[in-house]
Amino acid sequence: MNSPANLNPRPFAPRYPQLGTGPVPVSTAVDPAFFELERERIFRGMWVNLILREEDLPKPGDYFVRYLEAQGASILVVRGDDGKLRAFHNVCTHRGNQVAEEGAGHCKGFQCNFHGWTFDTRGRLAFVTDEQRFHNLDKSALGLPAVHLDTWRGFIFVNLAKRPAQTLELAMAEFNQDLKPFPFEQMVLAGRYRYAVNANWKVTMNAFQESYHGAFVHKLSVGQCISPEDPYLAVQRIKLQENGNQSVSVHLAPHELSPAEKLAFGFGATFTQGGGAAQAFPGTAQAQVRDWGFDLNIIFPYSRINVGAGWYYVDAFWPVAHDKTVYELAYYFPMPQRASEMISQEYSKIVLRDLSREDLATNEATHRSLRSGAIRQMNLSDQEIAVRHLYHTVAARCGKELAK
Ligand code: FES
Ligand SMILES: [Fe+2]
Known part of the structure; x- marks a missing residue:
């Protein structure tokens, strides 16, 4: 359960040479005219x-x-x-x-x-x-x-x-092979959240596309799931599809559990159980990733079906305007059979709520800064290749090509 994650995942960029490695311009995230183009060329169809x-x-x-x-x-x-x-x-x-x-x-x-x-x-x-x-x-x-x-x-x-x-x-392309066997029908709705965010939908979504931010943004909520041997949670598996869909696996190595977590972990599947998942789940990358936690599966352009061992959540970054987004998520667990299982599910609900609020917390300041024109480009690490992929795919659909 606590085995160290692979400290040196192979770089992803050589697998996707079409995306290049250069800085990514921020103009498409702040330009109202570009949002209208997205509406016409992507959202409507x-x-x-x-x-x-x-x-x-x-x-x-x-x-x-x-x-x-x-x-x-x-x-x-x-x-x-x-x-x-x-x-x-x-x-x-x-x-x-x-x-x-x-x-x-x-x-x-x-x-x-x-x-x-x-x-x-x-x-x-x-x-x-x-x-x-x-x-x-x-x-x-x-x-x-x-x-x-x-x-x-x-x-x-x-x-x-x-x-x-x-x-x-x-449109579901490779998800038809990878994700289809997941037992969605065995789970029931456990809760739904909606957040209004003053930021472009891509800026909001970017905060959910990599785990490089984990040690900072999620320090207080799930810091105990980040292994000291792997302080920046280097993702081991990323799959970028030609049609814009993406799958990114996040691993978690829980250690130094709080009393509440110990209780929750003992009673059933939880959001942060990491490699301790007792059961194998088809339709996930569980077998391919050490200390696997869950898979983020992005259906281009802005919704996701994210799967873990014993739960899933589906979400959308609803574009409202060039600088407004509504983030909505609905999460599902198996129907609890015992009161103890309910306790671990309640624990996961709160963790997921806190995590998503933390992810959203940087969005508005980031959008304001990008809009100010102070920086014209983002400098992305190999670990942020899913962010790069989103900008490239959106630009291509809108008839623009980003520099590599
Ligand atoms: S009945 Fe007149 S607008 Fe519907
Ligand atoms: Fe996050």
Whole structure:
């Protein structure tokens, strides 16, 4: 459990020569015009991970509404009376009012509160008030505007493009081999957090893409998981995919446990158990990394499905504006069988909350500094190659090439 991590992981840069090793310009993180380009070239055509699972909407009539700032659209997902999940623009086909409020609920249909038009759970226009005063209204063509919906291992994704450039299965690319066997369906939602951050989505996300910061940002919360032989938590495994997806494994070597941790570790899987995980988990890099803790799996551009031994969490860095992001995470554990297991899960919930708050703590100051123009570039270590990869992939999608 406490064996020293590999102190000299092989450098990653030679494996990804297309990314170069030079400084990375910061302009794409602070420029409002570039955010508009991202909106057009990336966000509007992407498969959006809604941070929602099929089992969150188990019964016909269950629905969920989310406003996607980056895409500029309110999306309604509903399970129809035929049991099928569908997605629609949350837009009444009369004069465009919204038919449902943001959030989740259960209904028999949606009645627009402007003039009372009613849509059924399959999105069809079911009833028009005072219909005889309309001229040639073709109700069959006036259902809620449909949006593409697909699921991957129970996660619900939508795509706002008229014709998505690729299937969700293709967008998940290598995750279909690596991550697919993880037992997601055996776990249940344990909690959800949302944070508003005044920083560009990439700046926010960068703080979660490497573990070089661990010894500083997380000194107080998980300092006891950092081995003195490996003070900068040098990542041993990084996999960068051509379509922008990434997988980064974080290792942890817990030592000098506090009484609370000892208790939590003894009762079940915890977030910080590191190489002490009792059980092997398919769909993870557990077998490839010494003192493996968890894998960060980034679905380009801004959502992740992060897996550990006995838990996972799914999150998104929702772009709101060039300098505003909402970070949202939902975490899942197996249904606890005993009160003692609940204690270790509660412990993990708090650790994860503290860790994510620590990760967010540098974002706003970093964004302000980058915006000030005081520095024009970031100087990245080999350990920060996932940060480099994100900037290069985003720039390429927006028709720009970064210097190598
Ligand atoms: S806008 Fe919905 S009924 Fe008029
Ligand atoms: Fe962190």
